[in-house]
Amino acid sequence: MKNRALRRVALVAAVASTSALVLAGCSGGGGSASGGDGPVTLTVATFNDFGYTDALLKEYMDAHPNVKIVHNKAATSNDARANYFQKLGKTGLADIEAIEVDWLPEVMEYADLLAPVPDDLKSRWLDYKVKAATSSEGNLIGYGTDIGPEGVCYRSDLFAAAGLPTDREEVAKMLQGDWSTYFAAGDKYVAATGKPFFDSAGGTYQGAINQVEDAYENPDTGEITATKNPEVKKIYDQVLKASATQSAHLGQWSDDWMAGLSNGAFATMLCPGWMLGVIEGNAPEVKGWDIANAFPGGGGNWGGSYLTVPSNGKNVAAAQELADWLTSPDTQIKAFENAGTFPSQTDALKNDTLLSNTNAYFNNAPVGQILTDRAEAVKVSPYKGAFYFQINDAMQKALTRVEDGTQDAATSWQQWVTEVDALK
Amino acid sequence: MTSTLERPTRSAPAPAGARQPRRIGFGQRRSAWDLKFSPYLYISPFFILFAITGLFPIAYTAVISFMDWDLVRNSGHFIGFDQYAWVLSQPKFWVALRNTFSIFLLSSVPQLILAIFIAAMLDQNIRAKTFWRMSVLIPYVMAPVAVALIFSNMFGDQYGVVNTTLQNLGLPAVPWHSDALASHVAIATMVNFRWTGYNTLILLAAMQAIPREFYEAATVDGAGKVRQFFSITLPSLKPTLIFVIITSTIGGLQIFDEPRMYDQYGTGGADNQWLTVTLWLYNIGWGEWNFGRAAALAWILFLIILVIGAINMLVTRSLVRDEGGRDQRSRRERRAQARAAQQRLEADAARLSTPTKEARR
Numbered sequence: 001m002k003n004r005a006l007r008r009v010a011l012v013a014a015v016a017s018t019s020a021l022v023l024a025g026c027s028g029g030g031g032s033a034s035g036g037d038g039p040v041t042l043t044v045a046t047f048n049d050f051g052y053t054d055a056l057l058k059e060y061m062d063a064h065p066n067v068k069i070v071h072n073k074a075a076t077s078n079d080a081r082a083n084y085f086q087k088l089g090k091t092g093l094a095d096i097e098a099i100e101v102d103w104l105p106e107v108m109e110y111a112d113l114l115a116p117v118p119d120d121l122k123s124r125w126l127d128y129k130v131k132a133a134t135s136s137e138g139n140l141i142g143y144g145t146d147i148g149p150e151g152v153c154y155r156s157d158l159f160a161a162a163g164l165p166t167d168r169e170e171v172a173k174m175l176q177g178d179w180s181t182y183f184a185a186g187d188k189y190v191a192a193t194g195k196p197f198f199d200s201a202g203g204t205y206q207g208a209i210n211q212v213e214d215a216y217e218n219p220d221t222g223e224i225t226a227t228k229n230p231e232v233k234k235i236y237d238q239v240l241k242a243s244a245t246q247s248a249h250l251g252q253w254s255d256d257w258m259a260g261l262s263n264g265a266f267a268t269m270l271c272p273g274w275m276l277g278v279i280e281g282n283a284p285e286v287k288g289w290d291i292a293n294a295f296p297g298g299g300g301n302w303g304g305s306y307l308t309v310p311s312n313g314k315n316v317a318a319a320q321e322l323a324d325w326l327t328s329p330d331t332q333i334k335a336f337e338n339a340g341t342f343p344s345q346t347d348a349l350k351n352d353t354l355l356s357n358t359n360a361y362f363n364n365a366p367v368g369q370i371l372t373d374r375a376e377a378v379k380v381s382p383y384k385g386a387f388y389f390q391i392n393d394a395m396q397k398a399l400t401r402v403e404d405g406t407q408d409a410a411t412s413w414q415q416w417v418t419e420v421d422a423l424k
Numbered sequence: 425m426t427s428t429l430e431r432p433t434r435s436a437p438a439p440a441g442a443r444q445p446r447r448i449g450f451g452q453r454r455s456a457w458d459l460k461f462s463p464y465l466y467i468s469p470f471f472i473l474f475a476i477t478g479l480f481p482i483a484y485t486a487v488i489s490f491m492d493w494d495l496v497r498n499s500g501h502f503i504g505f506d507q508y509a510w511v512l513s514q515p516k517f518w519v520a521l522r523n524t525f526s527i528f529l530l531s532s533v534p535q536l537i538l539a540i541f542i543a544a545m546l547d548q549n550i551r552a553k554t555f556w557r558m559s560v561l562i563p564y565v566m567a568p569v570a571v572a573l574i575f576s577n578m579f580g581d582q583y584g585v586v587n588t589t590l591q592n593l594g595l596p597a598v599p600w601h602s603d604a605l606a607s608h609v610a611i612a613t614m615v616n617f618r619w620t621g622y623n624t625l626i627l628l629a630a631m632q633a634i635p636r637e638f639y640e641a642a643t644v645d646g647a648g649k650v651r652q653f654f655s656i657t658l659p660s661l662k663p664t665l666i667f668v669i670i671t672s673t674i675g676g677l678q679i680f681d682e683p684r685m686y687d688q689y690g691t692g693g694a695d696n697q698w699l700t701v702t703l704w705l706y707n708i709g710w711g712e713w714n715f716g717r718a719a720a721l722a723w724i725l726f727l728i729i730l731v732i733g734a735i736n737m738l739v740t741r742s743l744v745r746d747e748g749g750r751d752q753r754s755r756r757e758r759r760a761q762a763r764a765a766q767q768r769l770e771a772d773a774a775r776l777s778t779p780t781k782e783a784r785r
Contacts, residue, residue, distance in 0.1 A: 085713055089496040106713065110496050253688040254601075255576065259583045390712060393691070400694035404581075404602035407695070415695075422514065 040318045041068045044326075045094035047080040049073075050145060050305070051335030052326065060325055067318065077102070089113050093310045095319035096326075099142065101304045104132060105384040107142075111135035115309040115316050117143055121324060128381035129344045133306055142306030143327040146341035148272030149374035150207060150300040152182075153279060156363065157288030158267040162192040168365060172294040179208055179238060182296040186246040189267055196248035199266045201239050201399040203252045207270040208235045209392070210300050210382055216392070217385035226391050227417045236395075240402055240409045249403045258282045270295070272302040273342040273371045280361045290363045293370040299377030304344060342371050349375060387423050394419045482726075489719035500716065507720035516696055516704060517721075521728075523608065523692075524700045527683070528676035530612035531619070536668065538616070539623035540661070544653060546624070547631045557628065560621035571614055572685030579610045579686075601687060604697040611698055614682045619675070623668050630664035631657060670736050677729050678702050701725050 046052060057069045074080040077100045084103075087093045088110055099107050107114075116139035122130055125144040133142035152175055156166040164185070165171050174185055186197035198204055209215050209232070216226035226232055243249075248266040250257040260266055262283030269275070271291055279289055307323045309316060325331060332343035333351050348354060349372050357368030398416035401407045407415070489507055491500035511517050546556055563571070578585045579600040587597040598606050638656045647655065680702040684690045691707055692699025705725065709718030 082710055085496055089498060113496070250582070251688065255580045255584070255688075256582045257688075259580075263583075265582075397691075397694040401602075404599065404694065406602050406697075418515075 039066050039068070040315050041070060042096065042315060042319055042322055043070045043072060043094035044096045044098075044307075044322070045072045045074065045080065045083075046098040047074040047077045047100075049339040049341075050098060051337070051339030051341050053338050056331070056334055056338065060322065067322070069322070088310065089312075091312070093313070095309065095313045095315050096323050097308050097310060098145070099306050099308055101132070101148075101306075102389065104142070104306065105386060105388045107308070108133070108135060109386055111137070111139060111141045113311055114141040115311040115313075115320060116141055118320070118324075124327070124329070124346070125344050126346060126349075126375065126378075128301065128378060129304070131381040132384070142308050143323045144344040145305045145307060145327055145332065145335070146274075147301055147344040147375060148274055148303035149342060149371050149378060150270050150272045150295050150302055151370055151374050152268055152292045152294055152296075153271035153275065153362075154268045154290055154292060155264060155286075155288040156290045158193070158195075158264055159189070162189045162267070164189060164192075166290075168290050168292050168363075171290075171292040175292055175294040175296065177296070179235075179296045183238070183242040183246065186242060186268075190245050193267075195264075196266045197246040197268055199248050199250050199257060199260060199269050200252055201243035201247050201249075201403050202396045203270055204243070204247075205235060205239045205395070205399055206302065207295070207300050208239065208297065209395075210302060211297050211380050212382060213380055214383045216388055217383065219383040219385065222385055224387055224391070224420060224423060226395075227420050232395075233413075236399075236413065237409070240399065243399075243403060247403060251400055251403075262286050270300070270302075273367070274303060274340065276359060276362060276367065277340060289361065291359075291365050291367060291370060293373055295374060295377065299374060299379060301375075301378045305341075342375070390423055391420055485719045485722055488715055489723050491716050493714075493716040493719070495713050495715050503716075507716045508724065510717060511721050511724060516699065517701075517724075519696045520692075520699045520701045520704045523604070523683075523696070523698055524677060524679065524702075526605075526608045527611050527615070527679055527698070527700065528673070530608050531615035531679075532669070532672045532676055534612075535616045535620050535623060535672070536665070539620050539627055539668075540658075542620070542624045543627040543631055544657060546628050547657075557625065560624045562621065563617050564619065564622040566618070568618060568681040569685055571618055572682050575610065575614045575617070575682075576686055601693065602695070602697065604695075607686065607693065607698040611679075611682045611686060615676075615679065619672065623672070626668055627661060627664060630661050634660045666736075666739075670733070673732055673736060674729060677725070677732065680706065701728075 044052070044057075052071060054071075057071060061067055061069055072094060074083065080098065081100070081103050084093070084097060084099065085106070112135075121143075122140055126147065129144040129147060130140055133144070134140050152171075154171060156168075156171075159171070160166045165174055175182055189195075189197045212229075212231050212235070214225070215229060215232055216224065218225050248260055250260045250265060256265075261279055262285065264286075269279075271279075276291070283289065307327060309319045309323055313319055327345070329343065329345040329348035329351065332341075332345055332348050333353050335341050336343055336348075336354060336357075343349065343351075343354065354368045355366075355372060357366070358364050359367045394416055398412045401412045401415070402409050406412075488500065490502055490504060492503050492506075493500035542560060546553070546560070550556065579587075581587065581597070581599060581601050584600070587600070591597055600606050600610050634657065638660075639652055642652045642656060679700050683692060683698045683700050683703050684706070686698055687693065690703075691711070692703050701721070702725065705718050705721045708714050708721060
């Protein structure tokens with residue numbers, strides 16, 4: 001009896017697995033012809049808004065009559081990230097897949113699964129854009145699209161009330177310098193108004209840590225050095241000391257923070273190019289926001305994306321050609337006009353369309369020129385290894401614990417050290 | 425046709441008492457198979473589907489939990505119980521377990537009390553019954569993520585509706601996102617909002633199945649509404665309550681949507697204030713892509729739920745055996761009564777076997 005039951009289970013399992021195989025076979029079967037000048041269908045998967053409009057893609061299709069482009073947009077980069085890692089190394093990814101700088105370190109672990117960018121294109125991008133996506137074998141695996149050069153956004157109306165300069169040239173002059181200059185300005189503002197100067201310790205820390213070359217890990221050995229790096233501790237202490245009096249304690253992207261953008265809960269914020277849209281979107285009725293051509297400690301970059309070509313795709317050569325065109329300076333300028341994505345190509349930074357771009361919401365600030373200057377000021381390409389994301393995430397939580405009063409700075413640091421030590 | 429005609433003629437000459445073995449026709453054998461196997465065939469779609477979508481993933485998860493698994497390359501190497509040891513050695517795990525149970529208790533207990541109360545009210549003779557009954561179910565129809573979004577907005581630390589109201593009343597603001605207990609209360613509120621109505625309807629259905637004669641008799645005996653509720657309604661509800669408790673236990677231990685949507689990061693708070701086991705599982709799996717660890721944690725959670733389920737079942741059994749607690753006699757009394765009844769029956773049977781006038785009539 002027992003035997004028969006077992007046999008029956010085995011049969012069911014066999015039937016089940018066979019049908020699964022058949023199903024899998026079906027899904028793998030359908031595909032387009034590849035190679036040569038035959039008709040090719042290329043799929044492009046992006047998220048949020050890369051500025052790749054139908055009109056833009058049609059330009060390419062007109063020039064290449066044999067190519068048909070299908071553009072799929074994921075709603076958020078998180079959806080795209082989940083999809084990317086579930087299918088990378090298997091099948092099902094688009095011919096061209098967009099990735100974000102935040103998860104680039106994770107992608108770099110699988111650099112061998114991506115088709116490298118041809119060597120002759122490498123000079124197209126800013127140095128740090130290329131360096132971040134170059135694998136240990138020296139292969140560049142991502143076609144850079146946009147970057148997030150950071151300036152300082154400020155509320156000129158609140159600055160005026162505090163007796164600080166309001167003109168963006170003068171504000172830039174006041175903020176020129178290192179982080180202590182920025183915090184000194186904050187002290188003045190707080191003394192005059194009694195209100196917070198910046199949004200959160202976390203956002204401010206992010207700006208500072210992105211200027212440290214090897215903050216958390218040793219690029220040669222991969223060893224985690226975060227807890228022993230004196231620079232990390234220095235930034236932690238400096239930011240928290242300032243945060244005690246100057247921070248509005250509003251964690252970025254929280255509902256309170258979004259409300260704070262419009263209700264004047266803080267007067268300044270570190271501002272990558274793409275943040276301008278976020279501010280405008282959350283505080284459409286506020287008149288005072290402006291952007292200064294300055295960033296504490298030199299330059300800083302926050303965010304940006306790449307296009308990758310999975311090497312097991314069916315049309316790798318054709319996909320590489322399209323990725324090449326999509327990230328060319330001319331196309332990226334058009335994408336910038338479409339969606340405000342700030343180009344990462346050196347030639348595009350000299351383009352008149354970009355340089356003459358102004359933003360009406362930010363008091364007609366010449367954001368094209370300002371962000372170009374900020375992009376050129378970025379000198380450091382921080383190394384982000386396999387554990388960068390987890391270490392940084394734990395650090396953000398450590399800062400939040402101090403900000404919301406759950407722990408003091410020393411206890412929170414200690415807990416962070418314990419958490420980082422648990423990583424392996 | 426022929427076989428049915430033939431068979432009686434063959435068996436007819438056989439002497440009564442000594443039965444001849446008959447040849448069994450195919451049709452008969454088929455109908456025997458039909459009787460034996462058809463039920464299995466009819467329920468097989470569910471079990472085949474379950475094997476593919478339920479059993480296989482569970483077994484595969486067990487395999488992966490013993491490995492250092494690389495999702496992208498779809499490969500891993502066997503490392504034994506290391507992942508389990510890692511999970512159990514993390515202080516985060518115990519914090520997550522504490523949070524899960526805290527949120528579970530904060531949501532289930534008030535929820536059930538409230539559900540019973542509302543159901544008792546709806547069971548009364550009120551106007552527009554259907555309207556009220558449907559209304560309590562509406563929160564359940566809302567998507568959990570939508571509920572979480574609305575409530576997260578209300579529980580904002582500085583500009584949320586709740587804290588603004590508290591401050592207007594001159595009360596101190598509650599640190600919803602930094603104090604562990606406060607965050608548990610907020611999350612439990614979302615769960616309660618969603619599930620109270622659902623449980624209310626189930627309990628209401630059970631209440632309506634209670635024979636009205638009980639209440640009439642109790643009224644005649646002079647019992648008030650409150651006494652009737654505690655002496656008739658509650659005891660009759662026990663089997664249904666057990667069902668509701670078990671389902672809310674399973675749901676409570678797997679709570680995910682609400683804590684995930686509670687803040688903008690969805691990772692359980694800066695000090696893991698509202699990190700639940702499933703939320704941590706998700707973060708390990710889909711945040712760090714460490715499926716070996718996530719699988720080990722999934723199995724640990726599975727075992728925890730099994731243990732809680734077993735405790736539930738033991739409690740259930742002891743409650744159901746006394747038929748909803750209406751039987752107030754002790755076990756010895758019940759046994760004695762059962763013995764007496766048995767003896768009476770035997771006596772009756774003996775009386776019946778000796779034919780008497782009375783029995784024939």
